Amino acid sequence: MKIAIRTVRDDAEFESWHRGSEAMFGAPESDAELAVERALVPLDRTVAAVDGERIVGTAASYPFEMTLPGGGTIPVAGVTMVTVSSTHRRRGILREMMSFQLDDVVSRSEPIAVLNSSESSIYGRFGYGIAELYQEYRIDTQRAAFGRPVPERRVPMRLITKAEAHKELPSIYDRCRLSKPGMLTQPEAWWAGVLGERQTWKGGGSLYVVVADADEAAGTGPGYALYRIASDTPSGTWKLTVIDMQAADSVVEAQLLRFLLDVDLVGTVRFESRPLDCPLRWWMREPREARVVHVGDFLWVRVLDVVRALSARRYPVQDELVIDIEDPFGGHGSGRYLVSGGPDGASCEPTHRPVDLLMDIAELGGIYLGQTRPTSLASAQRMIEVTPGALARADAFFGWPVAPWCTTRF
Ligand SMILES: CC(C)(COP(=O)(O)OP(=O)(O)OC[C@H]1O[C@@H](n2cnc3c(N)ncnc32)[C@H](O)[C@@H]1OP(=O)(O)O)[C@@H](O)C(=O)NCCC(=O)NCCS
Known part of the structure; x- marks a missing residue:
């Protein structure tokens, strides 16, 4: 039978959906904790994978605002409660839920999704990169x-x-x-x-x-x-x-x-x-x-709207770079962009100008908060310098003097 991917329909279904998620994390919650989660997760931000009548996969996102380099904030979807029942693992259910969820985040005009990951091998394929240590x-x-x-x-x-x-x-x-x-x-x-x-x-x-x-x-x-x-x-x-x-x-x-x-x-x-x-x-x-x-x-970042995400943050030095982004999972961020900016403001727009750096969307997420250096990613063959000197400029441009940090456990 085909697995349906949809949102949770009502409070009664929320409970069985949540209990399924708890079981996969080995952490049964009390009724009071369930009520807290219900208050925090709007039903239309849930994802359920359903086999017949049975929920076999869960995911959700909290609506957060995230602080950016420079002190501004941006709306982000805080992805959480991602599980697939042990009875249904490795059949592509996670992949389908991730696709459904990222489309949903895009439809809400939230330019970024963030998460923390139980295992570091799972989310790179969906475009998430490590943005905070x-x-x-x-x-x-x-x-x-x-x-x-x-x-x-x-x-x-x-x-x-x-x-x-x-x-x-x-x-x-x-x-x-x-x-x-x-x-x-x-x-x-x-x-x-x-x-x-x-x-x-x-x-x-x-x-x-x-x-x-x-x-x-x-x-x-x-x-x-x-x-x-x-x-x-x-x-x-x-x-x-x-x-x-x-x-x-x-x-x-x-x-x-x-x-x-x-x-x-x-x-x-x-x-x-x-x-x-x-x-x-x-x-x-x-x-x-x-x-x-x-x-x-801790914090992994998945950029969905490159123009909005890159114009919203600030950059420690005034410069501009042309970056070419490949987004193999859904194509949301694919394209070539000119990003210009400095400490007081920034802009980002699609361009046809010659490219300085090539990267996948997960690497853009990785450097977004200013901690991971483009040079380190290039050394691990995760980024390619096309214009000589562009990597060193990108290190200075995408960096930030204050280390990122996230203390919200979601
Ligand atoms: C992690 C989990 C959600 C994966 O669900 P799944 O439905 O089995 O995953 P899929 O079949 O859709 O796998 C999609 C891809 O991810 C890979 N993958 C899935 N889980 C993985 C893992 N734990 N480690 C490495 N790769 C993994 C699959 O091999 C597959 O790769 P491919 O696209 O190259 O073929 C599930 O195992 C689970 O619920 N684990 C316990 C709870 C948990 O850790 N959740 C994550 C919270 S952050």
């Missing part, structure tokens, strides 16, 4: 002294309850997210997951929340950290895990880092995700003790 630190608190005094703030930090956090964190997050490319909007209902009763992928469970208020007199911004403490070992060896930490500026960032490294009875602090340009190492008296235990890919 994060680092995970593990630090022995005995060797975590800083080499310089932390800048002072007059406003004390406050440990607050999760109920208070619901009221306070969203506006702090919103202020912080605009300073880093790759950060996503988190709608009201999102925080019910982040601060929920049960521990899930989004957060929740037993959490401590520390808030640093803005110090108006000193002109410093706010920040917060969400963390857990595992206290099932002798005191002094407890493990503190930082789930999220946002800071509006480097002063409050240093204060929060110091706070987290100084919690009594804790022996090890693990930061689950920090951007690659996190200054922690440079604060430490023993820089090597800021141990990076993992560098991983």
Whole structure:
């Protein structure tokens, strides 16, 4: 029987669709969590693969706004809950769902889709490229002294309850997210997951929340950290895990880092995700003790509307390049484009001018947020320089001084 690909029809079907997705991730959710997801995912953004009456494949997308190099934002589809039942794997169902979903994103005039991937072999074929790497630190608190005094703030930090956090964190997050490319909007209902009763992928469970208020007199911004403490070992060896930490500026960032490294009875602090340009190492008296235990890919970018995507971001140097894009999955981004821009503005248009660089759409996604260097991709035969010198220019042009980061777990 042919598998039908369509959206989920109603709330009752949403439940069986969601339960199917949960089963493939091995993470059954409570009724309350299901209600949160229902609030976050409009039915017309779902994808169901249906065999007869049975749902055998799932996908969906959240409507987000993503921060760009330069501080602007752009609408993106945050692809999520992608599963195919083990009974129906490797028959092309994922391929069909991806095609259906990208057409849907295009029809909504969302120029970009983003996701994070359970396995890095899956999504390149659908035009997604790795746009953001994060680092995970593990630090022995005995060797975590800083080499310089932390800048002072007059406003004390406050440990607050999760109920208070619901009221306070969203506006702090919103202020912080605009300073880093790759950060996503988190709608009201999102925080019910982040601060929920049960521990899930989004957060929740037993959490401590520390808030640093803005110090108006000193002109410093706010920040917060969400963390857990595992206290099932002798005191002094407890493990503190930082789930999220946002800071509006480097002063409050240093204060929060110091706070987290100084919690009594804790022996090890693990930061689950920090951007690659996190200054922690440079604060430490023993820089090597800021141990990076993992560098991983998180945000993958799939450009669908090249003109809109490339005109929306800013570029650190004034230049222009002609790029020829091959988009083998659906052809949405195929074409030759002239992109011109600099720190104050940019434009992109189809062109017939001689080409400088050839690349697939996944590579454009990879360089979009300014982290991956075109030269690295060309060294791995993922990009071709046609005009001599174009790669070096592209490194400078597509780069960005602030490392991308994404802390929304979707
Ligand atoms: C990943 C998953 C969705 C793939 O579904 P599927 O229907 O079996 O995939 P398809 O048959 O449409 O495969 C399409 C292509 O992707 C490849 N592919 C699919 N899953 C892959 C994987 N895990 N690793 C490498 N390649 C994979 C297939 O070989 C096929 O390649 P081809 O086009 O060159 O022939 C499914 O295995 C699954 O649900 N896994 C568990 C949940 C999960 O990890 N989801 C992804 C969340 S980010």
